[in-house]
Amino acid sequence: MRRSDDQWAGAGDRHWRGSARLAASCAALFGAMSLLVDWDAGSLTPLRVVLWLGLSAALFTVLLPPxxxxxxxxxxxxxxxxxxxxxxxxxxxxxxxxxxxxxxxxxxxxxxxxxxxxxxxxxxxxxxxxxxxxxxxxxxxxxxxxxxxxxxxxxxxxxxxxxxxxxxxxxxx
CATH class of the missing domain: 2.30.29 (PH-domain like)
Structure with missing residues (x-):
């Protein structure tokens, strides 16, 4: 008997998880470094935190492979x-x-x-x-x-x- 979600069961990209982890790591590193540099310069504000986190999320989206x-x-x-x-x-x-x-x-x-x-x-x-x-x-x-x-x-x-x-x-x- 087949389950309803068997239509999605199949072969997947073996390397996707590693590529997704790399994309997340790069985005997290970018976010952490930009926040750290901005904090060290004394110019970190809540608006700039949102900006850096948004840019990190955008970088993750761009780097994440299909x-x-x-x-x-x-x-x-x-x-x-x-x-x-x-x-x-x-x-x-x-x-x-x-x-x-x-x-x-x-x-x-x-x-x-x-x-x-x-x-x-x-x-x-x-x-x-x-x-x-x-x-x-x-x-x-x-x-x-x-x-x-x-x-x-x-x-x-x-x-x-x-x-x-x-x-x-x-x-x-």
Missing amino acids: RVTAGAGWLAVRGPWRTCMVHTDALTTVWRYDGVSSHLVLRDTYGHRLELDSRVLAANPLIWHALDTGVRRSVERGTLRQGAEVLERLRHHIDDETAQAVLRVSGLS
Whole structure:
């Protein structure tokens, strides 16, 4: 018997908690240092305390990475303001933007759109497997009209990285 919250049970980003802790640590350090410097200068007022704490909260929000989760037939990216979710077994288009921050843009038949960093897929095999399984279903159903070659290149890239990591760990490389 499935529970009602099983729809959210799935693979999550293994490195998100560490990144979130780093974001919180940086924001807390910034807030503490700015309050300490302002207090040492003798210019700390209640208004300035609120200002420094607000800037620390803004820094935390900027540094906090989106949380990526995946399950059977879906992929979700949860940011600080909203959650984007696509049905991976009903994808219509996939784009990959390269540059300073390489990211994928996925769109499904229901009109949902999602952006995610492709490095998250390389670092999390369970998320990649869930996406790959959904993409294969989209291809079988004929809904994926644009971007199959993008995902094929990404699949080869991730497989190459995985093989190199295995060789490195085994001492053969």
